[in-house]
Amino acid sequence: MSTLKSKILVVATDLFQTRGINSTGVDTIVAVAGTTKMTLYKYFVSKENLILEVLKKGHDDFQGWLTEQLNTSSKKPSEKLLKLFEFIEEWVTSPNFRGMGFIKASAEFPNEESPVHQLSSEQSREFRQYIGSLASDANIKDAEGLALQLSLLFEGAVQAEQMKRGSGAMKYAKKASKILIEGALAD
Amino acid sequence: MSTLKSKILVVATDLFQTRGINSTGVDTIVAVAGTTKMTLYKYFVSKENLILEVLKKGHDDFQGWLTEQLNTSSKKPSEKLLKLFEFIEEWVTSPNFRGMGFIKASAEFPNEESPVHQLSSEQSREFRQYIGSLASDANIKDAEGLALQLSLLFEGAVQAEQMKRGSGAMKYAKKASKILIEGALAD
DNA sequence: GATTATATATACAGAATTGTCTATTTTAGG
DNA sequence: CCTAAAATAGACAATTCTGTATATATAATC
Known part of the structure; x- marks a missing residue:
């Protein structure tokens, strides 16, 4: 990827988070x-396309980082699950945390037919599914239910x-997740 | 309050929720x-002023409704707490639910110096304090902690x-709240 | 060094934004 | 009925927005 394209993505990510998507013009970017x-218009056919790419990159970066942290931290599924919010806390409290892309994007694009809203919604679902797979690996009975509860805590905390x-x-949120996970493991 | 002012507030509330605040022009409203x-400009000095009044009304309406529901449903503090998410579910799943004003507003106005952001932040705090007072009445040790956890679940679910x-x-969210509340009551 | 792709500078069209101004019409009250 | 307040109609200024066109400058490649 061109360094300029990459630079535009980084800058847009930051501006979207700190000033809002609709309040940030391409001139500012x-x-x-x-x-x-x-x-900019050489690399992105429209502002909407730029927004979508910013969302994709943000989500991929976060998912990639989180997955790697969990994989290197522990092999045991139940321990992974318990460490989940440790890493999320690390991420959220890091000084360069600016928010979760898809949460803000879905608020700015509430229309369900908007491509931005749809991508946000899908990313939220993907994240929940990832937690669900962790819960499933840990042999939790209602893995999907726990995944939903944990993702609610996550989104609420963000x-x-x-x-x-x-x-x-x-x-x-970490404390609450521990209670919910241990409860589900005991079921 | 003038019926026209009231009408503008109702319409703006709906449009802000369904199309986004920044994407809704005063012409549309x-x-x-x-x-x-x-x-419109006779009753509201600016669009920002209209946004603030929409937020205030939305929050007051919700808080008023919730408080009344809880007060008429039960006298025992711990039961109130346990019924909290019953009423919230009723509210969220009602067909005219359009979202929580302060959650979306804070996403669209991320700048902490923005009056809209500040009001959103304050309303979120007020809601948490209200839950905290319920928890406190129920003699829960870490009432503030539980209130924060429940508000995370609430905001995540919304x-x-x-x-x-x-x-x-x-x-x-309701199931999770039950687990967290009963755990806190047992402490 | 000449050629070619990449990036810049800048102007601009066209639409949409908030907010104002003036003039007219409707509504209410005495 | 007549007056005064309230609301409407509609133009308009000033800015901002996305997206494009044109011409120039900078790099890299053969």
Whole structure:
């Protein structure tokens, strides 16, 4: 991938998160990225296309990072599950955390027919499915139910942290996840 | 309050939720409300002012409704707490549910200095405090902690339902809340 | 060094945005 | 009925938005 394209993606990701997607014009993006609109429209056919690529990259980066952390941390499925929120906390409390792309995007594009909304919705589902596979590997009976509960905690905590940095929400989300996971393991 | 002002508030609430705040122009609002811009700007000094009033009304309506439901349903604090998510589910799954104002608003106005963001943040805090007072009345030791956990579940479930109607998230949020509340009561 | 792809600079069309101004019409109250 | 307030109609300024066109400059490649 061209370094300019990559630069535009990085800058757009940051601006979308800190100023909002609809409030960020392509003029601002190219100015901060140190390039021009002609170049942006060479790599992205439209602003919507740029938004979609930003979302994809953000999600892939996060999923890739999380999967690797969990895989290297433990082999035992139930332990992976219990460590899930440890890593999520690390991610959320890191200084360069700016929020979860698909959560904000779905709020800015509420129309279910919008491609941006659809991608957000799909990413949310993918994340839940990943947790579900962890729960399934740990032989939890209602793996999908637990996955949904944990993803609610996750999305709620991210939402809380987006609303107020340093809210400490993750600490309690972690505790809650432990209670829910241990309960499900005992079933 | 003038019926026209009220009508504008109702229409704006709906449009903001279904199309997004920044994507909804005042022209659209007045057209749907069947009035004119002059009238809108007579009652609201600016679009931002309208957004703030929409948020206030939405929050007051919800809080008022929830408080009344809980007060008439039960006198015992611990039972109130346990019924909390029953009513929230009722609210979320009602056909005219369009999402929680402050959740979407905080996503569209991520800048912490924005008045809209600040109001959203405050409303989120108020809601959590209300749950905290219920937990406190039920003699729960770490009432604030439980309140935070329950509000995470709440915000996560609303987020999930905003992303995909009929997700069934509330059903599992309710189960999770029961586990967390009973655990906290036993402490 | 000449050629070719890549990026820049800049202007601009066309639409949409918020907010205002003036003039007219409708509605209510005495 | 007549007056005063409330609402409408519609144009319009000023800005901002996405996306494009054209011409110039910078790199890299043969």
